[in-house]
Amino acid sequence: MNICGIVTEYNPLHLGHAYQIEAAKARTQAQGVVLIMSGNFVQRGEPAIINKYARTQAALHTGVDLVLELPTYFATSSAEYFSHMAIRLLNATGITTHLNFGSESGSIDDLVHIADILHNEPIGFRFLLNEYLSTGDTFPKAREKALYKYVHNHHLMSEDTAKAIKTPNNILGIEYIKALRRQKSNIIPTTVKRIGSAYHDDNSRTTIPSATAIRKFLQEHDNHAPLSEKLPLYSYNTLENAIHCGEGPIFYDMIFPFLKYKILASTPEVLGTYQDVNEGLEYKIIEAALHAYDYDSLVNKILSKRYTRTKIARALLHIYLGHEQKTFELLNSEMKPYLKVLGFNSTGQKMLKAIKKHDEDLPIIVNIRQGCKQLDDIQLLSYQADLNSTLHYNHLIHFYYNTKMNNEYETPIIRLP
Structure with a gap:
């Protein structure tokens, strides 16, 4: 039986994503799709537009069968580490036969050739x-x-x-292939040529706008009705329901007041302990925070040839979330995989049973309280960071929308027929 793995953020899930799911299933002749998805914070170094359970619902209604969470320390890391952990999780399932990703290239042979040189x-x-x-x-x-x-x-x-x-999707695809090579995986990489707008294109008037454009539209407009034609129906409904319930949208700049306080309340020595804060970046961050009046001004004061915007954004997010470099290095080198389930349908439930049959010792977390009992000390460091990131995310919702969100212990995973 073919099982296709997809690694994604769905921030939010748009028509290009829906096309990829359909094309991936056809190309790999898959009987099931397992999704490795970022949680409440994403690789660009910012919060997701809506929470991970809402995005899981959208994914399950758009052709995915099983959604697993990519641990936060890796979901917010560079493409290399993001891809490395995603592939480790797919390998750990023992049932994933194919990997599919969208790319600007559309040629798996070209991307494999490049990946082999870099590897x-x-x-x-x-x-x-x-x-x-x-x-x-x-x-x-x-x-x-x-x-x-x-x-x-x-x-x-x-x-x-x-x-x-x-280009962004090619870069990730190349890193996936490199990770497959490093881990000597039998998973077969495949790609679907990206359709619609480019990854960074912020024009929402195109037929298939990028996630960047959709987020920008949400930030600039109160009437979201035009997006009903730009998103799969269930994704649009999920997004609107979250907004109607006061659970979003959450934008990248909303972390600024809390981030600035944490920076200015810290010493350079403390800031230098956080993930991706290195090479003297801590001094530039403190100097910038003294004069910054919003998130963009903070980043712009740090920008240089040496530090790209994305690197800065990730470093700032790690400060905000309290991600320490030494913990990240420990997790990257020694942590055994665990699977944190966000949702599944009936096919996904069968896939979970097959995963458990393949490896009875692999922790599969469907209940948060019971999950703590399944993990060793190193896994618990990662797991606790996942739970902590939800507390940070829910605090943003409460602060900006005055909506009290349930914590992870009170939030059931998504189960569809």
């Missing part, structure tokens, strides 16, 4: 990478330049193909 790091490529890093380029920019030069020098592929490393 194997031949001597010529490593030399070029170090050369560009020594000039002060950020790692992503240095890697991009080194790949172009290496490909050109060795006539391995067209430079247009090599440019695939520049």
